Amino acid sequence: MPPIAFARSACLVALAGAVLVQADPVAAQAPAPAPFRVEDSTIAGVREALASGRITCRGLVQGYLDRIAAYDQAGPKLAAIRALNPRALAQAEAYDADRAAGAAKPLGCVPLLLKDNYDTAELPTTGGSAALAGAQPAQDATAVARLRAAGAIVLAKANMQELALGGVSVSSLGGQVRNPYDLTRTPGGSSGGVGAGMAAGFALGGLGSDTVNSIRSPASANNLVGLRVTQGLISLAGIMPVSKTQDAIGPITRTVADAAALLQAMAGTDPADPLTAAAAGKVAPSYAAALKPDALKGARLGVVRVLFGTKPEHAEVNRVMQTALDALEAAGATLVRIDDPAFEADALNREDDVQTYEYKALMNGYLASIPNAPHKDLAGILALGQFHRAALEPFLKAAEARQDGMAEPEYKARLGRIAAFKAHVAEVFAAQKLDALVYPLQKRLVVPIGELNQADRNGIVAGLTGYPAIDVPAGFSEASATAPAGVPVGMDLLGQPWSEAKLLGLAYAFEQATNLRRLPASTPPLEAR
Template identity: 75%
Template structure:
């Protein structure tokens, strides 16, 4: 699966008929953006095959060898063939906004040529009949599915460990977890094993790995992107979105997948809500005049929160310097632990939705949740309590407590909207995680704040805010992210704020554990 050589990729990246070396900057795969890729393709500096091969070489060197990141669940054996097809028709570069962009979706996205397992040994080999709607849209825009990413099994947790793929390691500190549940996608993008990726987010799961891996992670307004063909957890809380190294790339991926889908009725409200260009919002001055609410209940007060608070203070200073006005929001209703304990509905909805999903997979090794539990082929330490609890609910969505939670969620939506309106705010800001990601071996990432977006369905984007102090195991420090949450359908405005912050701070740095490859790196 991983038999690729660095000599091949190096030779393929620079073409014989390229311009004289002094006339152009050498192209490198590390930290490449969609714009960089397309410029290099247009200039004849690289081939699509060479670009894809370079990522395959890095996967071989760093995912199953070297630091053994375990971010990749399975490589797409057709990726190079799809790259060759692009090279035979370079006209696609003008018509396809994601032409030759190698992507890594989380392993809960249905893909026609690769199994979709949710990271579970109980579903090894489960092959969907067709792509998820979002995957089909990405392919139509020209993207290449490079591989499927490892993840927290069934997207049920925050440390990204699975029975099929093992423990994903954080490339900035190999002793720590990468956040989750989209940890494999986050690590693959951070370590330059792919250009970009797609994750899912029921509570924290796009923005947690973005925060922990110095990335941009966007959870879209629920209903903006189709969930058809995505392995479900909760119809009330699930959403999907891009994980990228830059805000511009997040905007490009969002453009490709946003909008109504006849196969997902929940997307019907998005009709007319997708702007002609999300990229048009990306202006360095976008923060000038913005009013941002600093949600104090989502900041920690204990010693273990000190590093995150220090970085957040620096981020807030940068926001003000860029022209934003910060407004302190003192509201205990935003307290995340309370919201998670009293309002989260995952265990009530999971069994019915998951069984329905499995019924649509022709060769699924297990046909329902009871079969998965009975097989014993799942990460018991991480999942047994949740899975058995969900299975024990005879009809979770008829439970009076479930209905009470839905009522509280509706009231919380009203509360958040009223705070935004009464203070004339453009967005709320807070750290996605109050503390650093936990060491490998721990099974729970405490102190996460993603539940605010998870319950309201409002959009939220996480951007790199800074690093903790460097240490022996984390030479750059551990990444820390800042969330910006806005009103429904305000993705353009949020992307603009994130872009202005990104350009003002330039926080993004690749991890030291996965440096550029040389010929000797593959030996």
């Protein structure tokens, strides 16, 4: 990927109207307002700063571009960004030219990072694969169109695990994404470019996809909030597919409130995605209304013990999780121990996952929808070999070898087991009167760069059931030479279908009680210049 050129403007967003009137002794003595720092800003904070005239939309967007210039292609070279939107600054200037119209939109001037499996009309959608370089969709994905209608600006497409098939975020087109908290480790995946970019302060919000773990793994590994929604709450139209049974999308943000704001803009039915018909009447009028600091009081949370590791390599995550569980209790939650082997993640992945059965037909259909796709089917991608062979070839060959995967008896047997597991999870919720299940998204820390698989991930529970799950920062491992603040650890809260408002409330209360968000040492605030 060639270096990206950027304007060398000020990295801090310029203050507007900050001239002191010398004749006014009070004004002359008043301290100057603190610089507006984009790296830890929030949607609410940006809206307030724009409304007051403290910042401009163009200045905000340029501030993020400056950080990308300093830390993605230079400095630690995170490799989180695959392509910048050349129209982003012009869209920001349009906001500034008519602030009243922009401010009326709930996401006015919210710069976003999109995982590179979201279709966009002005940028190719490659899935991080050299095999799909230049593949230009005819229109935005439904989720992207709704975000734009709400005022958001697509700032960039993010690097990812190629074709969303794995958890370490390496691709033939974008290379290996690095974790900003420990540059020797991966950022999780497959939405790792969004995760690393959001942690490093490259945008105000991010969007990922999740077939097994892929929104919540980067959230866990990068001290972020990641929300996988109930399947059908947000349209999958225009999203490069992996599995019709397991795919879902959602936000990756620095705060729970920002996740709620992005969800509000995207949720709802869509004729282009039949799965969303079930969302009719299920979208909360205001997800933000659920964000109350006392939401954990009286909540019953099931702690799924089989999703905690028992080996030495699991000790750091277990230590962090115990502290998080203590914080949940201190905030008023009742913890209910769940000892149930049905939740064993390795067995669920091995025996019930249906990706290889569904992938070929879905990917072939998607490629046929892209006017200039370099390949029109999976066989063409395999034949040319322009992909990360070590990471992808076993899966791609297995998927291509299935003549009609969704007609195979084993596929139908797996769907039957998935239905039974989903019913079992519902029974656990009812029997224990639970508001959510709690567990670490990953039993161990994210793996070092060079490993091709992230072992011991627990996201399959949501992936198979289609239930919503939100991952929130739970803390950090012990500090080390390569991780000055430690490696982030995330905690999953899994709820019943359509319970996103409740989950957001629980996550918000935990976030407010613990305040665990930290900027990575490798991407500090930039000096004004």
